[in-house]
Amino acid sequence: MSEAARNRLTKGLTDLAFLILAAAIVYFALRWMTAGVEAMIDPVTPGRGESWPLWAQIAQLVYLVLASVLTIGVLSVLVFFRVPNMRDAILVPATSIALAIIVTALVIMAIGESPLQATQVMVRGAVGSGYGWGYTLFYATNFIFTGLAVAVAFHAKMFNIGGEGQAAIGGLGVAIVCLSVPWPHWSLALLAATLGAAAFGAAWAAIPAYLQAKRGSHIVITTIMFNFIASALLVYLLVNVFRVPGSMAPETARFAEPTHLPSAYDIAPWLGFRRSTPLNVSFLVAIAACVGVWLLIWKSRLGYEIRAFGHSQTGAVYAGIHPVRIIMLAMLISGGLSGMMALNAVMGEAERLVLDPVQGAGFVGIAVALMGRSHPVGVFLAALLFGMLYQGGAELEFEMPAISREMLLVIQALVILFTGALDNMVREPIERLFLRLRKGA
Amino acid sequence: MTETASADVPYAIELMGISKAFGPVQANKDISLQVSKGTIHGIVGENGAGKSTLMSILYGFYKADAGDIYINGQLTHIPDSQAAIRAGIGMVHQHFKLVENFTVVENVILGAEDGAMLKPSVAKARKLLKQLAEEYQLHVDPDSVIEELSVGHAQRVEILKQLYREADILILDEPTGVLTPSEANHFFRILDGLKAEGKTIVLITHKLREIMRVTDTVSVMRRGEMTDTVPTASTSPEELAEMMVGRKVLLRVDKQPAKSGKVVVDVRNLTVRDDQKVERLKDVSLSVRAGEILGIAGVAGNGQSELLKVLGGMIPATSGTIEMNGAAIDLTGKRSDGQSRRARGISHVPEDRQREGLIMPFMAWENMAFGYHNDPAYQLNRLLMDNNALKRITADKMQSYDVRPPDPMLAAKNFSGGNQQKLVVAREIERNPDLLLVGQPTRGVDIGAIEFIHKQIIALRDQGKAILLVSVELDEIFGLSDRIAVMFDGRIMGERLPDETDERELGLLMAGVSEEKGAA
Incomplete structure (x- = not known):
């Protein structure tokens, strides 16, 4: 040494x-x-x-x-x-x-x-018990994926606000993988579903990326439009293609037993998680994704090119870095990470594909990436904070009836406002x- | 210096003990300066010596940490540029602050309109412009749009703008950087006229010749301090350079005659159209031999940048051929990028080091790989880069190229202009290229670093490498080149040997006057 x-x-x-x-x-x-x-x-x-x-x-x-x-x-x-x-x-x-x-x-x-009681309920609800941690980390898992997605795109100076749509289409990938093959074991299913989710999410990001790279259509406009298209596409597919015959619900069939991911309770019941906890092994995938993004951005040649391009496009051209290639790759990786969020929400929790599997996590990812300064460690911590906010908020709604669902949105919005928008x-x-x-x- | 220092005629500008710090950097240290009314006062100094900071304080962009400003003997508080304008101070920036798609008269009244309706202001401005034009030889068509004007004319608009605001004190920051020699001469005549009318002018420049030509008194700044103020008549460029750097400097480049060998790069009938289908290069042919420096002279924006960029693989060519060591190189498509050019032995010190040559937030070691990041020597394995090796390599290069501070972990933006350029030069020369493209190697670089960079370029030439140098500084072209080509409007106007031509002849070529017309 x-x-x-x-x-x-x-x-x-x-x-x-x-x-x-x-x-x-x-x-x-x-x-x-x-x-x-x-x-x-x-x-x-x-x-x-x-x-x-x-x-x-x-x-x-x-x-x-x-x-x-x-x-x-x-x-x-x-x-x-x-x-x-x-x-x-x-x-x-x-x-x-x-x-x-x-x-x-x-x-x-x-x-x-009482603000004091409200704060206490939120903190206790989020991190005061194994039950609370189960939900907090479950939400955090979603936000890690979408936050990393936004962060990777940020490094290439692309503002990917299509996490919502990419994650929904990623859910489609997960559903297809889980429903079409009789998987013998969850680990194989998880591996295949990860690839499926990433591929579908990336494919959904590929179109806006191509339009940006080749035609100069602004990525903010196209990705947000693609959120609506994804949502409509999902409705169509769930109603007309994937719906179980005879069922009234616009959702796919429940995935087969072997594809069910082990929950935190299955793995570590001694940590106080309940049987019903939605936290599952995809949390570990999210941590692996943090490490992967860190290696990609700061240690790899592609990350070097992405960061160089993000800081100076003319500089990138001078160095022989192809703008089209970087925009495409950064957005594909970003879309893939967004798509992987569906592992947690679709495969881990719902165990079937429902309408709106993303629940706003794509947008929270923007705040998470901003607050985490596009660094995987920062994204992880910010995702954890937002997980607490979501779970604590749910507890608050339950325990203090005067604080309504809309009130919670206000609280979450305030945190996003101060940590993201009012950063300077x-x-x-x-x-x-x-x-x-x-x-x- | 005229003896107006007596009590009854106050100085136009008097600064007393001005200090300003940016974080740990003391940009101005206890600076005092007196400028008499109706004189031209020059301020010279290396980059980062604090000239611009001092003028920005005078113009209200920055607030001084300590010190007082007296304008015409009155203690004046200048919190913002509005206050500066009220005090009669006008500033012309190095980069013009004009609205490109507005007319001259619209630009002149911008920010000084009299009311909600434009018409009365425009009429008033038109009348005043006519009057000013006659008074100071500042003729510009009030109705032409800025983007159609030449740089020289745009600069006149900037001055008119200040005069319209009744400025008595004009601060000019590097005003001649973009002018041809003849435009610069006209510009100096304008300054003489303004002086004769009693205006006070502060001229910031790094061109010592201009200081000698036009100023009455000159101040030298070094490391945030004002080291000396002397009457121009009693000093010389050599003395000023020594005061700026703090040691003796060689203003002339010391070099042996070239021993040129075979042709390394041969450009034939090269034409480049930009995205708007405008021809930027028109049928350009030239060649550079091993062991010689071909200098391209010309006013900025006449195709030199495009020539460098085509050779460096930054833009595609429309037609023509380029042969490198006898084999053609691709001018369009996948194999025409910067990576392919580097593989063919072409290194490139780009004109704009801050936007092209370096990634400013990247650390020095990251920048050392810039453009060569695919080099196997920099890879740990197939996926990851060998960052530790890069840091070691960078530390060595910083040592041998005297980059200060020699810290590979410092971000490029935290180096001075000269040291940034040394980083780029170190990176490009150390690749041992067959052809080195060099654009404006010493723009915004302090005199000490200029000397060093020039020596490196000559040394590379003496190793038998071909060098294509583009510079808007005629002194640099004369000092380094073994042959000089002049570009105007995308064409090569002619080639000269440095010993057989002079500044006047090159100046005419740069202005587009070809030999036949020049003789007529």
């Missing part, structure tokens, strides 16, 4: 130790604060039909703000003194999320509910602040 490598390792380990220390500080401080505010508001918690006194709501808001400031503050100190290159990767998204939580709290206050609003002030601090130091 060289001197430099040893130094890097030592630095990495110290940084990790500091990170754990910081996490511990934040964790215990938050617990202490939470206990305090709970004790304060407990006597005034209203029963059915009553409402919160204003001071209690404001106390909760203040608590959330203080908790955010504390977390961000500890993170800032850590980033400033130990890991300055993590500023964009850790501090900026954390600040965005904190802002989203505070604005969400205001919204929840406005409908007369947070990033630039933080950059300026750091510059000023550095100068002062």
